[in-house]
Amino acid sequence: MADSTSSMPVGTTGAGGGNMLRITGLNTGLDIDAMVKKMLTADQTKVDNAKQQQQLIQWRQEAYQSIISDVKDLQSAYFDITNSSNYLLSSNSYNNMTATSSDAAMVSGKATTTAISGNYQILVKQLAASAEIDSSSKIQYKDKTDPSKTIDATGSTKLSDLDSSLTTSDIKLNLTYNGSVETIKLQNTNGTATIQDLADAIKSQTNGSVTARFNELTGQFSIQTANTGDEYTLEINNDGSSASLLTDLNLKTPTTIQGQNAIVGIKEPGSNDFIKTEQKSNTFNINGMTYNLYQTTPNTDIDTSNTTNIKGDDPVSISVTQDTSKVHDLISNFLDKYNKLIDEIQGKLTEKKDYDYQPLTSTQESSMSDTTITNWNNKAKQGILRSDDNLQKMLDDLTNAFVSPIKDSNGNNVSTFYFGSIGSNSIGIDTSNEIKDAGKVTITDDAKFTQALQNNADEIMKLFTTTSDSSDDSTKFSQSGIFQRINQIITNNVGSIGSTYNTAILTNYANIQDDYSISGGSGTGTLPDQIYQKQLLINQLTDKMSTNQTKYYNQFTALETAMEKLNAQQSTLSMYLS
Incomplete structure (x- = not known):
């Protein structure tokens, strides 16, 4: 006769038992959970391998995002037009001349790189006026x-x-x-x-x-x-x-x-006379100086003995001095931050992988402390971006931005100065000769660099900030100044300032998922696509393992039922024989 356990499934919650409450084989005496678990080993290994592969991709994504963040930090620090004090693409950033007026409410001035140092005196006979x-x-x-x-x-x-x-x-x-x-x-x-x-x-x-x-x-x-x-x-x-x-x-x-013109007399450093000039506006440029006129100066008149001159007893003085420290520090600070970024990227590209450390499975983590897990994962993450094509391409482009000659549309050098440390017209900034510092750029001859800033700031500005109107990428690169090139390379890789998700090379690869298909085969191969595809595989393998698990338990249930019937028959026969 059948007993009360005949309709109950076998196995227990836990090892191989899933979420159902199962009772281990009472009739066969077998440890069914353990047997099912062993029978599912191959399936579990496939699931674990897929999860490990997915984890590696997720770590690559995190590493990419970290580099993208650091690139954007450099971008916002030196290529943001709203950050005027550090904006490397502005001519004002290379102006080593300062102008101080004795009466800025009457006449103020601003000196450009071509102005002469010294004392300027200005007389204003008449301001420009509209009709x-x-x-x-x-x-x-x-x-x-x-x-x-x-x-x-x-x-x-x-x-x-x-x-x-x-x-x-x-x-x-x-x-x-x-x-x-x-x-x-x-x-x-x-x-x-x-x-x-x-x-x-x-x-x-x-x-x-x-x-x-x-x-x-x-x-x-x-x-x-x-x-x-x-x-x-x-x-x-x-x-x-x-x-x-x-x-x-x-x-x-x-x-x-x-309307009327402004009538002004200007005595430049080294001159003995106030040279008369008429200007259409109260703001005008002469010989590297920008003048802003606000009031006429007292006791000012045309010199009747020489009508090309103006005379007066109370001129406004503008003192023009040269200071290269601001430009020097701006470029030096940029190179420091740039080199830290290059060092980070170069480190990731050359970091060796230790194949003894793979992402941990949940079973492995269950027997480890948090500290051990962290240390293991840090080892497993090493080499995650080794020889990465996108990063290597960006690094090569950045290096070329410095070393490639800058030509105009006629093939001539745009500046009399050039990047490097060898030769009288080099700027004293060069790439490192050390293999371990490949890609880094440093001021190798500070005296030469400072001298170039003092005497040829306008030529240095051309070397760094020249722009190109060409629509051809190769031609535009060739005709653009060093910092214009770097700005474009950064934009190409991480997007414009203020953008987070965009089609730039690194950002797109790290953050944009194109594949949402059921099969996982319609994407462009970005890291989110790869993560998604692995998740589909994990789901598929997990479903298959679940199906196999159910099949195995059903087989053991059938065995238990058969054994139960056999035991009942044997018990009945024994009663008759006794």
Whole structure:
């Protein structure tokens, strides 16, 4: 007869037993869990191998992401245009000249790399001015409720309040500026157009060449050319439909107003005279100096004995001195950070793999302490990026950025100086000759580098920052300065500043998953694709092992059932025989 255990599965939760509660073979006396576990060894090994392979890929991804982060740190430190103090691509970063004015509220100056050191003196006879027509007096209008009273106009005052005749749907003003004639048309629906509306219309309809404003302090209206200088002229007159507009705004009737040039006298270092110059703007450049004029200097006049000169007793002095330390430190600090990055990449490319250390299985980890697991994993991660093609290509490109000659479109050197340490026109910066420091760049001759900055800063700037308009990558590389090349290489590999996930080489390979297919065969081979494909394999192998496990337990269950029946038959036969 059957006993109560005949319908129960065999095995126990744990070794090979899965999540089901199983009872080890009572009829056969076999350790079924242990037997099933051994029978699944091959399946478990396949799962463990797939997980180990996936772990290696994940470690590669983490190593890539660490390098990408460090590359972007270098990028943001030296190639971010918003970081003006360290921006390597700006001409201002290579300017070793400083200019200090004795009265910056009157005249200020800025020296470029081509300016001469010394003391500059400046006399200002006349400032540059735009052609401007102003109200002759404060704009006022009569109070409609009490005509004996007057009201001061504001920008929001309606033109129809100034004059009841200005109620037409369109107000027109003929404007002649710089030889061009423009009829300003102002929509005045129901007489609602204001003084400010007129100012806006003038600017808009002349595309900003002429501007207008209502001065809330003086109560006056003005129209002026946007640019200064005697080449700019301005004339206004009424259109017949709004004949009183100029009168109501207290503006002068048709007269051509001309702008004026700045008249300045400059005594440069080594000169005995204030040389007269006329400039269209109050900001202008001469001989490597940028001057900004704000006020005329007192007691200044044309030298009647020599009209090419200006005389005066109270010039503004601008002292120009040279300081190479800022440029020197900027490049030196960049090279320090750059070399740390190169050292990191070179270390990963040459790090040897210890094949005695593979990613741990969960079974192996279960018998280890946390410290032992960490130490083991650190060993297993070694060599994870050895001879990586992407990193090696970036490293080679960075090295070539320094050593490849920089040519213009005619094949000539863009600078009289060149990268290296040999020769009178080398800059004293060179790549390392040590194998262990391959790819690193250092200042090998500080005296030569400093001298080049002192005497030829403009040529050094060309060497580092020259740009190319070519659309061909090879030509653009050849024609670009060293730091322009490095900036492009970094962008090509990790993307532009501020971007995280992009199609740049390293970033795309480390972070972008293209494959979401069921079979795992439609991606581009990025690391996320590889991780995904391994996960599909792990799922497949795990499902197969689960199927095999169920099959084995079912077979042992059948065996237990057969043994149970046999035992029952033997028991019955024994009863009859006894």
